[in-house]
Amino acid sequence: xxxxxxxxxxxxxxxxxxxxxxxxxIKVHSIDDIxxxxxxxxFQENRRIILGGGSNLLFRSDFQGLxxxxxxxxxxxxxxxxxxxxxxxxxxxxxxxFVELCVKNRLYGLENLVSIPGKVGAAPVQNIGAYxxxxxxxxxxxxxxxxxxxxxxxxxxxxxxxxxRSSVFKGNLEGKAIITNVYYELSREWKPNINYKDIKQExxxxxxxxxxxxxxxxxxxxxxxRKLPDPLDIGNAGSFFKNPVVDExxxxxxxxxxxxxxxxxxxxxxxxxxxxxxEKCGWKxxxxxxxxxxxxxxxxxxxxxxxxxxxxxxLSENIRQSVQEQFGILLExxxxxxx
Ligand SMILES: Cc1cc2nc3c(=O)[nH]c(=O)nc-3n(C[C@H](O)[C@H](O)[C@H](O)COP(=O)(O)OP(=O)(O)OC[C@H]3O[C@@H](n4cnc5c(N)ncnc54)[C@H](O)[C@@H]3O)c2cc1C
Numbered sequence: 468x469x470x471x472x473x474x475x476x477x478x479x480x481x482x483x484x485x486x487x488x489x490x491x492x493i494k495v496h497s498i499d500d501i502x503x504x505x506x507x508x509x510f511q512e513n514r515r516i517i518l519g520g521g522s523n524l525l526f527r528s529d530f531q532g533l534x535x536x537x538x539x540x541x542x543x544x545x546x547x548x549x550x551x552x553x554x555x556x557x558x559x560x561x562x563x564x565f566v567e568l569c570v571k572n573r574l575y576g577l578e579n580l581v582s583i584p585g586k587v588g589a590a591p592v593q594n595i596g597a598y599x600x601x602x603x604x605x606x607x608x609x610x611x612x613x614x615x616x617x618x619x620x621x622x623x624x625x626x627x628x629x630x631x632r633s634s635v636f637k638g639n640l641e642g643k644a645i646i647t648n649v650y651y652e653l654s655r656e657w658k659p660n661i662n663y664k665d666i667k668q669e670x671x672x673x674x675x676x677x678x679x680x681x682x683x684x685x686x687x688x689x690x691x692x693r694k695l696p697d698p699l700d701i702g703n704a705g706s707f708f709k710n711p712v713v714d715e716x717x718x719x720x721x722x723x724x725x726x727x728x729x730x731x732x733x734x735x736x737x738x739x740x741x742x743x744x745x746e747k748c749g750w751k752x753x754x755x756x757x758x759x760x761x762x763x764x765x766x767x768x769x770x771x772x773x774x775x776x777x778x779x780x781x782l783s784e785n786i787r788q789s790v791q792e793q794f795g796i797l798l799e800x801x802x803x804x805x806x
Contacts, residue, residue: 469493469495469500469503469504469507470493470494471491471492471493471504471507471509471533472491472492472493473490473491473492474488474489474490475488475489475492475534476488477489477492477521477526477530477534480518480521480534480536481518481521481522481524481525481526481704482520482521482522482584482698482702482703482704483521483524483525483526483698483702483703483704483770483774483776483779484698484702484770484772485525485526485702485770485774485775485776485779486775487526487527487528487529487530487776488529488530489529489530489532489533489534490513490529490530490531490532490533491509491513491532491533491534492533492534492536493509493533493534493535493536494536494538495535495536495537495538495539496538496539496540496559497539498539498612498619498647501612501645501647502612502617504535505612505614505617509533510533510614513531513532513533514530514531514532514533515532515533515534515535515614515642516530516532516533516534516535516805517535517537517588517645517646518534518535518536518537519537519558519559519585519586519587519588519589520561520562520584520585520586520589521585522584522585522589522698522704522705523585523589523593523704523705523801523802523803524704524802524803524804524805525704525776525779525780525783525802525803525804525805526776526805527776527777527780527804527805527806528775528776528777528806530805535645537558537559537586537588537645537646538559539557539558539559539588539647539648540557540559540560541555541556541557541560542554542555542556542557542560542565542568543555543556545650548652550654550655550656551652551653551654551655552574552652552653552655553607553650553651553652553653554569554574554650554651554653555648555649555650556587556648556649556650556651557587557588557647557648558586558587558588558589558646558647558648558649559586559587559588560586560587561585561586561587562580562583562584562585562586562587562589562590562595563581563582563583563584565577565587566578566580566581566684567581567684569651569653570680570681570684573655573657573680574653574654574655575653575654575655575656575657575658575680576600576604576605576651576653576654577600577602577605577651577653578680578683578684578687579597579598579599579600579660579663579666579683579687580595580596580597580598580600580602581684581687581688581691582687582688582691582692583595583597583705584698584705587649588646588647588649589646590602590649591603591606591609591627591629591634591636591646591649592634592636592637592646593632593633593634593637593801594627594629594630594631594632594633594634596631596632597687597691598660598663598665598666598687598690599660599662599663599666600660601629602651603624603627603629603634605651605652605653606624606627606629606649606650606651606652607623607624607650607651607652608621608622608623608624608650609621609622609627609636609646609648609649609650610646610647610648610649610650611640611644611645611646611647612644612645612647613643613644614642614643614644614645615643619647620644622635622640631709631710631712631733631738632709632801657679657680659677659678659680659683660683661678661683665690666683666686666687666690669686669689669690670683670686694763694764695764695767696761696763696764696767696769701761701769701770701771702769702770702772702774703761703767703768703769703770704768704802705767705801705802706741706766706767706801706802707766707767707768707783707800707801707802708741708745708766708783708786708787708798708799708800708801709741709798709799709800709801710738710739710740710741711738711739711741711744711796711797711798711799712733712736712737712738712739713736713737713739713796714736714737715735715736715737717737717795718730718737718739721739721794725747728743729743739796740766741766741790741798742764742765742766744790744793744794744796744798745760745765745766745786745790745798746765747793747794748786748789748790748793749789750765750786750789751765752765754771755778755782755785756774756778757770757771757772757773757774757775757778758770758771758774758778758779758782759771759782760782760786768782768783768786780804783800786798
């Protein structure tokens with residue numbers, strides 16, 4: 468039996484801690500719950516947003532539609548190949564719990580992605596990544612319910628069109644797909660992926676020949692704890708902007724003016740850390756009213772307690788404007804703004 472609630476505060480359902488209200492709100496615990504929901508007039512007559520852990524969203528104001536909180540649980544063995552194991556993971560599972568479960572069961576690949584807040588169902592949406600790994604590197608396929616037809620569909624890895632912080636779920640399937648299960652193919656053989664600068668530096672402090680998976684997992688947790696604000700202490704949604712990618716000629720012009728500009732080469736293009744651009748514009752550590760830019764990481768916008776979604780949105784727009792004026796680059800948001 469599903470239970471659609473009305474006028475519910477979303478404060479505890481988003482990591483910015485924005486006290487926006489949802490006109491309608493429902494928790495779905497199973498695929499059958501979703502099928503029941505599709506038949507309701509609240510579903511059919513309203514705009515909808517699907518919510519996992521609310522760690523990549525900004526509610527700009529009250530949401531005059533239906534918020535669907537996915538709470539489907541379960542991790543199942545799906546099959547194996549010579550060296551890999553495939554797991555079927557329900558979309559309402561906590562991402563970090565899942566990564567830890569894998570390591571405990573000697574299934575490897577996702578350890579660098581530990582401590583990314585949120586649920587499994589959102590991982591493919593923006594193709595989460597950290598420390599040189601993206602979830603696409605281990606994804607097998609995604610199952611979703613097409614809310615326009617009510618059918619269960621499956622897309623394999625290629626059809627997901629994964630890119631840097633993007634996928635088909637932010638493209639053609641946006642607003643249509645309710646992800647129900649994500650399948651990951653993990654390796655039973657431990658091959659550490661520890662070339663990323665931060666991890667390497669941390670491990671170099673100790674003279675490991677080959678750290679085990681648990682050690683890498685704990686190292687990543689430690690680095691993240693040091694660098695990133697915990698949403699339980701201070702509201703935030705991680706990196707607010709994507710790192711912009713520019714072509715060679717634009718990069719060379721910038722380099723002439725800013726010789727210290729950092730970059731990573733990616734497919735013959737230059738990816739520039741948005742944090743550098745924001746810092747150069749003088750935003751790092753600055754507060755504006757109830758919100759501001761985190762003092763240890765200028766890509767993260769923070770809520771000091773009572774900020775409204777609109778305040779944070781305006782701050783983000785002001786940052787975009789100054790970066791555009793100074794560097795000629797329009798930053799793209801990583802966080803999804805829900806209007
Ligand atoms: C402190 C902090 C650190 C972070 N670090 C990283 C990082 O290192 N790398 C990184 O990539 N991200 C990072 N993030 C962002 C965030 O954790 C990820 O994007 C995460 O995957 C969001 O999961 P969620 O369940 O909270 O999704 P939500 O914020 O609830 O939703 C995000 C999007 O996914 C959609 N969605 C969610 N569930 C489903 C579903 N079942 N079906 C269809 N659509 C769905 C939503 O509609 C929305 O569009 C960080 C965030 C914070 C707060």
